[in-house]
Amino acid sequence: MYAVSFYDTDPDAGPEHFQKLIDTYPRHRAYLDEFAAAGEVLMIGTFGDPVTEGSMAIFRSREAAERFRESDPFWTEGLVHRSRILDWDPLVFAEA
Numbered sequence: 126m127y128a129v130s131f132y133d134t135d136p137d138a139g140p141e142h143f144q145k146l147i148d149t150y151p152r153h154r155a156y157l158d159e160f161a162a163a164g165e166v167l168m169i170g171t172f173g174d175p176v177t178e179g180s181m182a183i184f185r186s187r188e189a190a191e192r193f194r195e196s197d198p199f200w201t202e203g204l205v206h207r208s209r210i211l212d213w214d215p216l217v218f219a220e221a
Contacts, residue, residue, distance in 0.1 A: 135206035
């Protein structure tokens with residue numbers, strides 16, 4: 126069982142909020158790289174328009190997703206409007 130984590134943006138956030146995201150990104154990325162090196166996050170990325178659609182990540186477990194969110198600078202500094210974690214049981218197809 127995997128876990129999918131969603132970060133939603135604040136629809137009422139102004140340009141200063143976006144600038145704070147840019148300023149915080151290097152710390153978020155360094156933290157993310159630790160999880161990736163440990164093999165706990167499989168994929169992460171923004172949707173087509175991250176300002177309005179947010180982002181998601183796929184973790185190897187709910188525990189890993191919760192641990193990531195708990196100390197992610199985007200979350201701890203209040204830059205994420207809403208976050209949710211869903212358990213995910215994918216059907217995986219073999220590569221052709």
